[in-house]
Amino acid sequence: MINTLSYVCIGIGLFFWVWGTWPLVGDRSVLFKLHSLSVADTLGSMSIVVGLLLKIPREWPLLLLAIISLAIWNTVLGYVLAYCSSSKETP
Amino acid sequence: MNLILIIMLAILLIPLYEAWQDDNIWQKVLAFSSIASKTSIMILIVSILRDDWMIGVVGVIILSVGNAALMLLAHIIKRLNDL
Amino acid sequence: MNDSYIYVIAALLPLTSLMLVLQSNPYHALVVRGIVGAVAALVYAVLGAADVALTEALVGTMLAIMLYAVAVRSSLVMRLGVVAESEAVVKAEGDRDLQDILDHLRSIVAKRHLKLELVSYPNEKALQQALIAKEIHATCLKSEIESQPYQTTTRVRHLYDIFQQELTLPVTGLAYLSAED
Numbered sequence: 001m002i003n004t005l006s007y008v009c010i011g012i013g014l015f016f017w018v019w020g021t022w023p024l025v026g027d028r029s030v031l032f033k034l035h036s037l038s039v040a041d042t043l044g045s046m047s048i049v050v051g052l053l054l055k056i057p058r059e060w061p062l063l064l065l066a067i068i069s070l071a072i073w074n075t076v077l078g079y080v081l082a083y084c085s086s087s088k089e090t091p
Numbered sequence: 092m093n094l095i096l097i098i099m100l101a102i103l104l105i106p107l108y109e110a111w112q113d114d115n116i117w118q119k120v121l122a123f124s125s126i127a128s129k130t131s132i133m134i135l136i137v138s139i140l141r142d143d144w145m146i147g148v149v150g151v152i153i154l155s156v157g158n159a160a161l162m163l164l165a166h167i168i169k170r171l172n173d174l
Numbered sequence: 175m176n177d178s179y180i181y182v183i184a185a186l187l188p189l190t191s192l193m194l195v196l197q198s199n200p201y202h203a204l205v206v207r208g209i210v211g212a213v214a215a216l217v218y219a220v221l222g223a224a225d226v227a228l229t230e231a232l233v234g235t236m237l238a239i240m241l242y243a244v245a246v247r248s249s250l251v252m253r254l255g256v257v258a259e260s261e262a263v264v265k266a267e268g269d270r271d272l273q274d275i276l277d278h279l280r281s282i283v284a285k286r287h288l289k290l291e292l293v294s295y296p297n298e299k300a301l302q303q304a305l306i307a308k309e310i311h312a313t314c315l316k317s318e319i320e321s322q323p324y325q326t327t328t329r330v331r332h333l334y335d336i337f338q339q340e341l342t343l344p345v346t347g348l349a350y351l352s353a354e355d
Contacts, residue, residue, distance in 0.1 A: 017102050037124070045132050056142075062148065066150070073159075076158075076162070077162060081120065084165040093179055097178075100182050100186075103186070110193070114202075119202055127212045130213060130215065131212075131216075143222075146219050149219055149224040149231075152228060153212075156232060157236075160235055160240075161208070163236070164204070167240070167243045167247070168205075170247075171201065171289070
Protein backbone atom coordinates (compact mmCIF):
# COMPACT_ATOMS: atom_id res chain seq x y z
CA MET A 1 0.00 0.00 0.00
CA ILE A 2 2.63 2.50 1.07
CA ASN A 3 4.87 1.29 -1.71
CA THR A 4 2.19 2.08 -4.30
CA LEU A 5 1.63 5.48 -2.73
CA SER A 6 5.33 6.30 -2.98
CA TYR A 7 5.39 5.29 -6.64
CA VAL A 8 2.33 7.47 -7.24
CA CYS A 9 4.14 10.42 -5.58
CA ILE A 10 7.25 9.87 -7.71
CA GLY A 11 5.12 9.54 -10.83
CA ILE A 12 3.37 12.85 -10.07
CA GLY A 13 6.79 14.42 -9.48
CA LEU A 14 8.08 13.19 -12.84
CA PHE A 15 4.97 14.56 -14.54
CA PHE A 16 5.55 17.95 -12.89
CA TRP A 17 9.18 17.86 -13.99
CA VAL A 18 8.20 17.35 -17.62
CA TRP A 19 5.54 20.04 -17.29
CA GLY A 20 7.97 22.55 -15.81
CA THR A 21 10.91 21.76 -18.06
CA TRP A 22 9.12 21.55 -21.39
CA PRO A 23 8.54 25.36 -21.70
CA LEU A 24 12.33 25.82 -21.56
CA VAL A 25 12.48 24.79 -25.21
CA GLY A 26 10.80 27.65 -26.97
CA ASP A 27 11.03 31.33 -27.67
CA ARG A 28 9.23 32.62 -24.59
CA SER A 29 10.68 35.28 -22.28
CA VAL A 30 12.99 34.44 -19.41
CA LEU A 31 10.40 35.38 -16.78
CA PHE A 32 7.76 33.07 -18.29
CA LYS A 33 10.18 30.16 -18.29
CA LEU A 34 11.35 31.03 -14.78
CA HIS A 35 7.77 30.97 -13.52
CA SER A 36 6.96 27.51 -14.88
CA LEU A 37 10.37 26.22 -13.88
CA SER A 38 10.29 27.47 -10.29
CA VAL A 39 6.70 26.42 -9.57
CA ALA A 40 6.36 23.09 -11.36
CA ASP A 41 9.96 21.99 -10.95
CA THR A 42 10.08 22.66 -7.21
CA LEU A 43 6.72 20.98 -6.64
CA GLY A 44 7.84 18.00 -8.72
CA SER A 45 11.12 17.68 -6.85
CA MET A 46 9.33 17.92 -3.49
CA SER A 47 6.82 15.29 -4.56
CA ILE A 48 9.64 12.95 -5.59
CA VAL A 49 11.39 13.44 -2.26
CA VAL A 50 8.09 12.76 -0.42
CA GLY A 51 7.79 9.57 -2.44
CA LEU A 52 11.28 8.57 -1.36
CA LEU A 53 10.40 9.46 2.24
CA LEU A 54 7.42 7.09 2.12
CA LYS A 55 9.66 4.39 0.69
CA ILE A 56 12.41 4.65 3.27
CA PRO A 57 11.13 6.48 6.39
CA ARG A 58 14.32 5.49 8.23
CA GLU A 59 16.27 8.39 6.68
CA TRP A 60 13.64 11.02 7.45
CA PRO A 61 15.96 13.81 8.77
CA LEU A 62 17.98 13.81 5.55
CA LEU A 63 14.96 13.85 3.26
CA LEU A 64 13.19 16.45 5.39
CA LEU A 65 16.27 18.66 5.06
CA ALA A 66 16.14 18.11 1.31
CA ILE A 67 12.49 19.20 1.17
CA ILE A 68 13.13 22.29 3.28
CA SER A 69 16.17 23.38 1.32
CA LEU A 70 14.29 22.81 -1.94
CA ALA A 71 11.36 24.93 -0.80
CA ILE A 72 13.44 27.79 0.55
CA TRP A 73 16.33 27.90 -1.90
CA ASN A 74 14.31 27.51 -5.08
CA THR A 75 11.94 30.30 -4.03
CA VAL A 76 14.78 32.66 -3.19
CA LEU A 77 16.61 31.65 -6.34
CA GLY A 78 13.54 32.44 -8.40
CA TYR A 79 13.42 35.95 -6.96
CA VAL A 80 17.16 36.51 -7.42
CA LEU A 81 17.14 35.30 -11.02
CA ALA A 82 14.11 37.42 -11.86
CA TYR A 83 15.73 40.50 -10.27
CA CYS A 84 19.06 39.95 -12.01
CA SER A 85 17.65 39.19 -15.43
CA SER A 86 15.13 42.01 -15.58
CA SER A 87 17.03 44.91 -14.01
CA LYS A 88 19.06 45.23 -17.21
CA GLU A 89 16.28 47.04 -19.08
CA THR A 90 15.73 49.71 -16.41
CA PRO A 91 19.13 50.80 -15.15
CA MET B 92 13.38 2.25 -9.66
CA ASN B 93 15.72 1.81 -12.64
CA LEU B 94 12.91 2.88 -14.96
CA ILE B 95 12.36 6.04 -12.87
CA LEU B 96 16.03 6.91 -13.20
CA ILE B 97 15.97 6.38 -16.98
CA ILE B 98 12.90 8.66 -17.29
CA MET B 99 14.70 11.29 -15.19
CA LEU B 100 17.71 11.08 -17.52
CA ALA B 101 15.40 11.64 -20.49
CA ILE B 102 13.93 14.72 -18.76
CA LEU B 103 17.44 15.93 -17.95
CA LEU B 104 18.20 16.04 -21.66
CA ILE B 105 15.59 18.81 -22.19
CA PRO B 106 17.46 21.60 -20.30
CA LEU B 107 20.75 20.28 -21.73
CA TYR B 108 19.38 20.80 -25.23
CA GLU B 109 18.09 24.22 -24.21
CA ALA B 110 21.51 25.26 -22.90
CA TRP B 111 23.01 24.05 -26.16
CA GLN B 112 20.77 25.89 -28.59
CA ASP B 113 19.87 29.17 -26.87
CA ASP B 114 22.19 32.15 -27.18
CA ASN B 115 20.73 34.30 -24.42
CA ILE B 116 22.82 33.97 -21.28
CA TRP B 117 19.82 34.11 -18.92
CA GLN B 118 18.19 31.19 -20.70
CA LYS B 119 21.41 29.26 -20.16
CA VAL B 120 21.38 30.17 -16.45
CA LEU B 121 17.79 28.92 -16.22
CA ALA B 122 18.79 25.64 -17.84
CA PHE B 123 21.71 25.43 -15.40
CA SER B 124 19.43 25.90 -12.39
CA SER B 125 17.08 23.23 -13.70
CA ILE B 126 19.96 20.81 -14.29
CA ALA B 127 21.48 21.49 -10.86
CA SER B 128 18.29 20.65 -8.96
CA LYS B 129 17.52 17.65 -11.18
CA THR B 130 20.96 16.09 -10.77
CA SER B 131 20.87 16.44 -7.00
CA ILE B 132 17.44 14.78 -6.84
CA MET B 133 18.86 12.01 -9.00
CA ILE B 134 21.74 11.59 -6.57
CA LEU B 135 19.15 11.26 -3.78
CA ILE B 136 17.28 8.58 -5.75
CA VAL B 137 20.52 6.66 -6.36
CA SER B 138 21.32 6.84 -2.65
CA ILE B 139 17.91 5.38 -1.78
CA LEU B 140 18.29 2.76 -4.51
CA ARG B 141 21.61 1.57 -3.11
CA ASP B 142 20.61 2.22 0.51
CA ASP B 143 23.76 4.33 0.91
CA TRP B 144 23.40 7.10 3.49
CA MET B 145 26.72 8.75 2.54
CA ILE B 146 25.68 9.49 -1.06
CA GLY B 147 22.38 10.85 0.26
CA VAL B 148 24.15 13.36 2.49
CA VAL B 149 26.23 14.49 -0.47
CA GLY B 150 23.08 14.88 -2.56
CA VAL B 151 21.44 17.12 0.03
CA ILE B 152 24.58 19.24 0.42
CA ILE B 153 24.84 19.69 -3.34
CA LEU B 154 21.15 20.57 -3.44
CA SER B 155 21.62 23.46 -1.03
CA VAL B 156 25.10 24.63 -2.00
CA GLY B 157 24.60 24.41 -5.76
CA ASN B 158 21.78 26.92 -5.52
CA ALA B 159 23.97 29.31 -3.56
CA ALA B 160 26.60 29.13 -6.31
CA LEU B 161 23.89 29.86 -8.83
CA MET B 162 22.83 33.02 -7.00
CA LEU B 163 26.41 34.31 -6.86
CA LEU B 164 26.79 33.56 -10.56
CA ALA B 165 23.56 35.42 -11.38
CA HIS B 166 24.77 38.51 -9.51
CA ILE B 167 28.17 38.43 -11.22
CA ILE B 168 26.58 38.14 -14.66
CA LYS B 169 24.28 41.04 -13.84
CA ARG B 170 27.27 43.20 -12.90
CA LEU B 171 29.00 42.22 -16.13
CA ASN B 172 26.00 43.27 -18.17
CA ASP B 173 25.79 46.60 -16.35
CA LEU B 174 29.19 47.63 -17.61
CA MET C 175 27.25 -3.58 -11.11
CA ASN C 176 24.86 -4.51 -13.89
CA ASP C 177 22.84 -1.31 -13.73
CA SER C 178 22.21 -0.15 -17.26
CA TYR C 179 21.60 3.49 -16.26
CA ILE C 180 25.24 3.92 -15.25
CA TYR C 181 26.32 3.89 -18.90
CA VAL C 182 23.72 6.51 -19.82
CA ILE C 183 24.75 8.78 -16.93
CA ALA C 184 28.43 8.36 -17.75
CA ALA C 185 27.69 9.30 -21.37
CA LEU C 186 26.35 12.68 -20.17
CA LEU C 187 29.83 13.80 -19.07
CA PRO C 188 31.53 13.75 -22.51
CA LEU C 189 28.36 15.25 -24.00
CA THR C 190 28.41 18.28 -21.71
CA SER C 191 32.19 18.60 -22.01
CA LEU C 192 31.80 18.79 -25.79
CA MET C 193 29.18 21.51 -25.27
CA LEU C 194 31.64 23.42 -23.09
CA VAL C 195 34.47 23.17 -25.60
CA LEU C 196 32.29 24.32 -28.49
CA GLN C 197 31.15 27.54 -26.76
CA SER C 198 32.76 30.61 -28.31
CA ASN C 199 31.46 33.24 -25.90
CA PRO C 200 33.43 33.09 -22.62
CA TYR C 201 30.41 34.10 -20.51
CA HIS C 202 28.32 31.31 -21.96
CA ALA C 203 31.21 28.94 -21.36
CA LEU C 204 31.10 29.94 -17.68
CA VAL C 205 27.48 28.85 -17.35
CA VAL C 206 28.10 25.64 -19.29
CA ARG C 207 31.03 24.95 -16.96
CA GLY C 208 28.50 25.01 -14.13
CA ILE C 209 26.37 22.47 -15.99
CA VAL C 210 29.42 20.25 -16.49
CA GLY C 211 30.13 20.52 -12.75
CA ALA C 212 26.58 19.43 -11.85
CA VAL C 213 26.67 16.49 -14.25
CA ALA C 214 30.14 15.48 -13.07
CA ALA C 215 28.95 15.48 -9.45
CA LEU C 216 26.08 13.21 -10.50
CA VAL C 217 28.45 10.83 -12.30
CA TYR C 218 30.85 10.65 -9.37
CA ALA C 219 28.02 10.04 -6.90
CA VAL C 220 26.52 7.30 -9.05
CA LEU C 221 29.90 5.63 -9.36
CA GLY C 222 30.14 5.62 -5.58
CA ALA C 223 32.70 8.35 -4.93
CA ALA C 224 30.74 10.58 -2.59
CA ASP C 225 33.76 12.62 -1.46
CA VAL C 226 34.81 13.38 -5.03
CA ALA C 227 31.26 14.42 -5.89
CA LEU C 228 31.18 16.80 -2.92
CA THR C 229 34.52 18.31 -3.90
CA GLU C 230 33.40 18.72 -7.48
CA ALA C 231 30.24 20.53 -6.39
CA LEU C 232 31.96 22.81 -3.89
CA VAL C 233 35.29 23.56 -5.56
CA GLY C 234 34.78 22.57 -9.18
CA THR C 235 31.47 24.33 -9.64
CA MET C 236 31.32 27.10 -7.08
CA LEU C 237 34.89 28.27 -6.58
CA ALA C 238 36.06 27.66 -10.14
CA ILE C 239 33.14 29.59 -11.61
CA MET C 240 33.78 32.54 -9.31
CA LEU C 241 37.49 32.62 -10.17
CA TYR C 242 36.81 32.24 -13.90
CA ALA C 243 34.23 35.01 -13.72
CA VAL C 244 36.72 37.37 -12.13
CA ALA C 245 39.37 36.43 -14.68
CA VAL C 246 37.04 36.84 -17.66
CA ARG C 247 35.66 40.09 -16.31
CA SER C 248 39.09 41.65 -15.81
CA SER C 249 40.69 40.47 -19.04
CA LEU C 250 37.92 40.78 -21.60
CA VAL C 251 37.45 44.52 -21.36
CA MET C 252 38.74 47.41 -23.43
CA ARG C 253 39.42 50.48 -21.34
CA LEU C 254 38.86 53.68 -23.26
CA GLY C 255 40.09 56.90 -21.69
CA VAL C 256 38.10 60.10 -22.16
CA VAL C 257 38.33 63.58 -20.68
CA ALA C 258 35.96 63.98 -17.77
CA GLU C 259 33.85 66.72 -19.32
CA SER C 260 33.19 64.68 -22.45
CA GLU C 261 31.97 61.79 -20.34
CA ALA C 262 29.45 64.12 -18.72
CA VAL C 263 28.47 65.17 -22.25
CA VAL C 264 27.89 61.54 -23.20
CA LYS C 265 25.68 61.03 -20.16
CA ALA C 266 23.58 64.05 -21.13
CA GLU C 267 23.49 62.81 -24.75
CA GLY C 268 24.49 66.20 -26.07
CA ASP C 269 27.33 65.32 -28.41
CA ARG C 270 26.10 63.14 -31.26
CA ASP C 271 29.58 62.52 -32.69
CA LEU C 272 31.06 61.08 -29.52
CA GLN C 273 27.93 59.01 -28.96
CA ASP C 274 28.28 57.56 -32.45
CA ILE C 275 31.95 56.79 -31.94
CA LEU C 276 31.31 55.02 -28.64
CA ASP C 277 28.40 53.01 -30.03
CA HIS C 278 30.46 52.03 -33.03
CA LEU C 279 33.43 51.00 -30.87
CA ARG C 280 31.09 49.00 -28.65
CA SER C 281 29.67 47.09 -31.59
CA ILE C 282 33.16 46.40 -32.97
CA VAL C 283 34.58 45.01 -29.73
CA ALA C 284 31.34 43.14 -28.96
CA LYS C 285 32.08 40.94 -31.98
CA ARG C 286 35.21 39.81 -30.12
CA HIS C 287 33.22 39.32 -26.86
CA LEU C 288 34.90 42.38 -25.35
CA LYS C 289 33.18 45.09 -23.37
CA LEU C 290 33.94 48.80 -23.52
CA GLU C 291 34.69 50.52 -20.24
CA LEU C 292 34.93 54.31 -20.08
CA VAL C 293 37.61 55.75 -17.81
CA SER C 294 37.49 59.50 -17.33
CA TYR C 295 40.52 61.68 -16.64
CA PRO C 296 40.56 65.37 -15.64
CA ASN C 297 42.56 66.65 -18.62
CA GLU C 298 44.38 65.58 -21.77
CA LYS C 299 47.76 65.42 -20.09
CA ALA C 300 46.62 62.89 -17.51
CA LEU C 301 45.01 60.95 -20.33
CA GLN C 302 48.27 60.74 -22.30
CA GLN C 303 50.17 59.68 -19.20
CA ALA C 304 47.64 56.96 -18.44
CA LEU C 305 47.96 55.66 -21.99
CA ILE C 306 51.74 55.51 -21.72
CA ALA C 307 51.54 53.94 -18.25
CA LYS C 308 49.28 51.20 -19.75
CA GLU C 309 46.37 52.01 -17.49
CA ILE C 310 44.06 52.24 -20.49
CA HIS C 311 44.09 50.66 -23.93
CA ALA C 312 42.95 53.60 -26.01
CA THR C 313 41.99 57.25 -25.78
CA CYS C 314 39.35 59.28 -27.56
CA LEU C 315 40.13 62.98 -27.73
CA LYS C 316 38.88 66.13 -29.42
CA SER C 317 41.16 67.23 -32.25
CA GLU C 318 41.61 70.56 -34.02
CA ILE C 319 40.75 69.39 -37.53
CA GLU C 320 37.31 70.63 -38.59
CA SER C 321 36.17 67.65 -40.66
CA GLN C 322 37.43 65.14 -38.10
CA PRO C 323 36.46 66.36 -34.63
CA TYR C 324 37.79 63.34 -32.74
CA GLN C 325 41.00 61.36 -32.64
CA THR C 326 41.20 57.79 -31.34
CA THR C 327 44.62 56.62 -30.24
CA THR C 328 45.47 53.11 -29.18
CA ARG C 329 48.66 51.49 -27.94
CA VAL C 330 47.58 47.90 -28.63
CA ARG C 331 48.72 46.73 -32.05
CA HIS C 332 45.94 44.16 -32.42
CA LEU C 333 43.23 46.66 -31.57
CA TYR C 334 44.75 49.06 -34.09
CA ASP C 335 44.61 46.43 -36.82
CA ILE C 336 40.98 45.66 -36.03
CA PHE C 337 39.98 49.32 -35.91
CA GLN C 338 41.80 50.10 -39.13
CA GLN C 339 39.56 47.65 -40.93
CA GLU C 340 36.30 48.29 -39.16
CA LEU C 341 36.29 51.79 -37.65
CA THR C 342 34.93 53.50 -40.72
CA LEU C 343 33.26 56.54 -39.12
CA PRO C 344 34.39 59.78 -40.77
CA VAL C 345 34.21 61.77 -37.53
CA THR C 346 37.22 60.14 -35.90
CA GLY C 347 40.80 59.62 -36.96
CA LEU C 348 42.85 56.64 -35.87
CA ALA C 349 46.40 56.61 -34.62
CA TYR C 350 48.76 54.06 -33.16
CA LEU C 351 51.05 54.92 -30.29
CA SER C 352 53.94 52.53 -30.06
CA ALA C 353 54.74 52.10 -26.39
CA GLU C 354 58.42 52.31 -25.60
CA ASP C 355 59.38 49.57 -23.17
